Amino acid sequence: MGTAEPPEAAEWQAAPEATQPPPSSQPWLAYRQHFTFFRVEDEAVDKNIFKDCSNIAFYRRQKQQLSRKSMYRALLDSVTADRDSTRFQIINEATKAPLLAEVYGIEGNIFRLKINEESPLKPRYEVPDVLTSKLSTVRLTSCSGDSGSLVLADGKGDLKCHITANPFKVDLVSEEEVVMSINSLGQLYFEHLQIRLKQRATKENEEDASVDTSQENQEDLGLWEEKFGKFVDVKVNGPASIGLDFSLHGFEHLYGIPQHAESHQLKNTGDGDAYRLYNLDVYGYKIHDKMGIYGSVPYLLAHKLGRTLGIFWLNASETLVEINTEPEVKYTLTQTGPAAAKQKVTSRTDVHWMSESGIIDVFLLTGPTPSDVFKQYSHLTGTQALPPLFSLGYHQCRWNYEDEQDVKAVDAGFDEHDIPYDVMWLDIEHTEGKRYFTWDKKRFPNPKRMQELLRSKKRKLVVISDPHIKVDLDYSVYAKAKEQGFFVRNHEGGDFEGVCWPGLSSYLDFTNPKVREWYSGLFAFSAYQGSTDILYVWNDMNEPSVFRGPELTMQKNAIHHGNWEHRELHNIYGFYHQMATAEGLIQRSKGKERPFVLTRSFFAGSQKYGAVWTGDNTAEWSYLKISIPMLLTLSVTGISFCGADVGGFIGNPDAELLVRWYQAGAYQPFFRGHATMDTKRREPWLFGEEHTRLIREAIRQRYTLLPYWYSLFYHAHVASEPVMRPLWIEFPDALEAFGVEDEYMLGSALLVHPVTEPKATVVDVFLPGSNEVWYDSKTFTRWEGACTVKIPVDLDTIPVFQRGGSVVPIKTTIGKSTGCMTDSPYGLRVALSTKGSAVGEFYLDDGHSFQYVHQKQFLHRKFSFCSGVLINSCADERGRYPSKCVVEQIFILGLKKKPSSVTTHSSGGEDQPVAFVYCAKTSTLSLEKLSLDIGADWEVHVK
Known part of the structure; x- marks a missing residue:
């Protein structure tokens, strides 16, 4: 669940008063009155709250600079090599600032290219904890090349990296065919860390054509400060963005880079338009839009007849991806006059990656088959965790089941109407004032008794646990975390505080291993009073969602473990939250039991820790339709355990839509019905006898196929095969299947x-x-x-x-x-x-x-x-x-x-x-x- 756009965004964002909502016996009503979270029906997502490309300074800077010619040259006389990598310098011809490039060969036909400052003022962020520990490098050998080039080959010799010195370019060659080129468009971009000078820029900087240091232009390009609405993002290290282009030869069909409410096949982006990877809480997100929503996987696949490739851009900062496909031209005149010849021009797709900070760290997955690419990616980031069998059944959720009696009545309703289900879910209202790891004593006075009722029917309970912790010294979780310095800090050094469901909240710094270890311990039965071994966990609001923050999230200059700014690692915050939760559930069973954790925010590698869903969708036919390509995109990027809220989270589906959604959900990996607080109740038996029968039949079909589902998840776990598959995976030579997204294969x-x-x-x-x-x-x-x-x-x-x-x-x-x-x-x-x-x-x-x-x-x-x-x-x-x-x-x-x-x-x-x-x-x-x-x-x- 999440927040909606308030109608007066600027006033709401700037409001200094009432850091906590007004008191009320009905907390949700107080929130709704105070913030007006819910949108008017059919109102588009408010662009005053969320940025588009024109509002993103590093995008504007790169687009301005890249209108000029490439200025980078590889210094091939600087090449050094060892068992793991080959290194050489890249020089900016205008600034003479050197970069260090490293090329690695990795087992399984993978190349890795890293580009960093040779001598940065301070270390630049390199994403930890995503890559598996089993990466094995392959020694690259230097083959023949002329004085202006270097050719590196893997052990088998059928894959080569051809590096051209001036201008710097890399061609990936397979069986003498160039399948991918890097920097062939000259879009390599690297902003070096700087010390801000109080006085006017030095003469050298003024002469640098790549940096306009006039005060007016500095503000326009957001070099040291970036404004959005009433928010000002101060950048102590100045601009630090990076970018690089990749040309995929012969490819017109690209997929991946979730999460967007968009088609499965990636579309061309025009000027001022790009796929955005920036995890945000977007309530009732707009469909057919490239804005970032809850999760980010900076990984895409390209497919053509006879070849599949992958590009994994390992960067956790805000990232934009531009795509431009030049379709195949059958014939073109290459000469004039009597000797005119006709030649086939193959298609090409150019992909331009841009990130706000960090380094260039990119993995090239060379396939050649879809199955090979899936294995290569899982070799880097891990396979889908094998889920416990119960989690493949049907889940019943609502914000919120009111109390123990409500849970008991809903549970009995499934039995009365002969509808199987496995898991009852409780949202934030089950806690004592939105304090996670607690129970509302009036509503849930005996949570163990409630769980024993579910256990008697071999059912489970899932409860919510969000990353924001209520500021309350009488709340032991808050008091202990504060005492140990476990919260994200603001740029002044104090605990970061923002508004979320409990009111004023601090946010646990899950990037700190000690915080994750401590948080995992909170799930121990002795610590989490009222929990039992049938209780599992739902991580929500972990983008992180900050109701009064810029774009409803955390300020980029907040400080994490290791003194890293939030801007460096924003997209990986939810990944760490789910990691800590899954580890907690494993620890409480002394390593014996598999966890189940659903997360809203995710990153590359999140598949190792559980399931993902598509967030706050709406009870409309268009959202049912878009859920299919959204889930296919998650599936091909490693996250097989995914689903969309059946019926739509927001609004009231009519009986026909609800039935159709149950029928679809029964054949999708994660199968949960969910609805927000102000919707009508929609348990499966509330729409008349005939519709109850149809929903019952859909759910029963799911249970009939459980042996097949479980076998598919085993293969996803051990062999990296997606559970839910677009047709092009199973039929890689059927060109007419490449763009199909209204149907799919299960296995x-x-x-x-x-x-x-x-x-x-x-x-x-x-x-x-x-x-x-x-x-x-x-x-x-x-x-x-x-x-x-x-x-x-x-x-x-x-x-x-x-x-x-x-x-x-x-x-x-x-x-x-x-x-x-x-x-x-x-x-x-x-x-x-x-x-x-x-x-x-x-x-x-x-x-x-x-x-x-x-x-x-x-x-x-x-x-x-x-x-x-x-x-x-x-x-x-x-x-x-x-x-x-x-x-x-x-x-x-x-x-x-x-x-x-x-x-x-x-x-x-x-x-x-x-x-x-x-x-x-x-x-x-x-x-x-x-x-x-x-x-x-x-x-x-x-x-």
């Missing part, structure tokens, strides 16, 4: 096309793959691939297709929660390819502990169907996990003729005949009442 087996238009009676579904067949999961209709089909839809229909050649494991019995389904039977949905074959996998462990790592307590099975035989075999011999479960149902789609017999065969046993039902109309074979051990080898023979 490699299921294609989902949510209905996102009101009163829809038909949807156009693109089924990719010229050699593929697809089966409608509802009607079993068989479709050929590489075509668009019109699918009739009623309100009870969400088009889902199983890919021919796949086996999908399911649960055949649905319980109250995932925990109630542990021993329920399995089924297999076998969809045959054009060749009559199919393969699939299944992963199982205890669903909650780390025993799958420490003791290899897991089952990993492989299913294959070929020549009429379905085989269950072991996919990983290391795993051992006892399971009472059996496969009781097998359903085979695409079997062209009725078999004469079906038998099962287990090792050491005799063949057993099986009763079957064959439907000639749909070419389906159904086997029921089986009892085949899921963890044992066996075969089913269809003759």
Whole structure:
């Protein structure tokens, strides 16, 4: 949840009075009256509160300077090399200021380029804690090059960095083809740290064409101070921004750099327009907009036929990304007259990265396949944490469930209406005056009893814990943090104080390892009174959100651990908050149990610590529609465990929209219904019997597919494969799939096309793959691939297709929660390819502990169907996990003729005949009442 734009932004930002909201018996009403947080319906996000490019000084400076010719030259006679890197100087021809460039080869076809001042006045910020500790460098060898160039190759020799001295440029060459060029547009930009002089600039500076030091221009370019509204950002080290361009040859399709409410494929940016990466609390964010919202992953992927690349720009300060695609031109005249020749000009996309501070630290992921790029990125930042099984079920949330009785009644409502769910959520009102790690004694007098009620049905509780801490010396969390100096400081040295939900608040400095260690300890059962081992955590407002701050966030000159300014690390603050929370949940179980932590703010590597959602969306069809590309973008940038608030957080969905959102959410990784405080209650049974039935069916479909979901998350965890996938990942050679964002794959087996238009009676579904067949999961209709089909839809229909050649494991019995389904039977949905074959996998462990790592307590099975035989075999011999479960149902789609017999065969046993039902109309074979051990080898023979 978050804040909305107040109608009079300047007055509200400047208001000096009442650092705490007026007293009220209803805290939310007091806030609403005092700040007018909620927007008027359909009002756009107030640009007086949030910046666009014209308000960002470092953007203006770079654009002004880069209108001139590149001034950088590599000094190749300065080259030195060791086992890890090759280093050389880059000189600015105008200022003669030297930079130090370092090129690294990293295992897995990755190159790293770092550029820093050779001798900065003080160290520049380099992002810690994001990269995994397992990075292994590859020695780069110097190959032949002329006097003005240097060629570096990895050990295999098929990848080369060709460095040109004047002007400085780097070409990345693969198999003699230049696939990427760096600084070919001359947009390398590096502002050196300075000491501010009181007097007029020296003659040398005046002569420097790159810096206009006139007073008027200094103010306009924000060199030492930058104004926005009533806020003044004082920069003690002066301007320190950086920038660099990358040209991707032959590429027109780029994806990534979340988070924006935008299309999955990145769009061209014009003058004064760029994708902004700056974590902000934007309530009811505008869709189809490039402004930054809650999280930032400075990583993009480029894809074309035969090649996928990635660029990971490791910088945690405010970052802007410009994109310009020059599409392919078929023919161009290269000569005139009789000898005129025609030549194909390939497409190119130029990407320009600009950051406010830090160093240039960029990783080039060379693929060549999408799968390779995913592995390369996870090698750098880690894979998606394997979530506890319960967290893949349905979550019920609201700001706020009022009290224990309300929780009890909602919990009972799910049982009464036969709707499974796993997790009840409590928002800020469950605390004592917004003091985290406490309980409102009137509303929640016995939180353990409430949790025991949920435990009795194998359900869990999630509570909110935000980074702002109420200024109150009687509040032990505040008093202890203040005593130990654990808060972010203001630029004058005192504790930073800003307004958030509790009123006047200080903000924990999670960049400090000691603060994270202390905060993790707050989740111990002895410290967090009223908590139990079924309580998990939600980190919100951690951009960080500061209601009276510039852009509703923290001043950039606030001071963190190590004397770093907030501007250096703003985008990584929420990453550290989630890290500390996840570690706390692991510690409280003495390292035995997996955590579940949802965060709103995130950065590259956040996938290691839990889940992410798309923030304060609105109950409108357009927000349902945009949630698909938003989640696809998160998925391809490493964050598989992601979702959008079902129904829309803000406003009141009608019954049709709510049903459609449940249908979509059931097929997206994180599945939570949520709503803000001033909305009507919208539990699934409040919209009439027919709509209750439809929502029940959508949620039950989610639980049916839990074995498949869990297996997908295991693959995301161990093999970096996204759970929710845009079509171009599975069909990298299908050009027509590259821009599709209204449908997606779950794993490699299921294609989902949510209905996102009101009163829809038909949807156009693109089924990719010229050699593929697809089966409608509802009607079993068989479709050929590489075509668009019109699918009739009623309100009870969400088009889902199983890919021919796949086996999908399911649960055949649905319980109250995932925990109630542990021993329920399995089924297999076998969809045959054009060749009559199919393969699939299944992963199982205890669903909650780390025993799958420490003791290899897991089952990993492989299913294959070929020549009429379905085989269950072991996919990983290391795993051992006892399971009472059996496969009781097998359903085979695409079997062209009725078999004469079906038998099962287990090792050491005799063949057993099986009763079957064959439907000639749909070419389906159904086997029921089986009892085949899921963890044992066996075969089913269809003759």
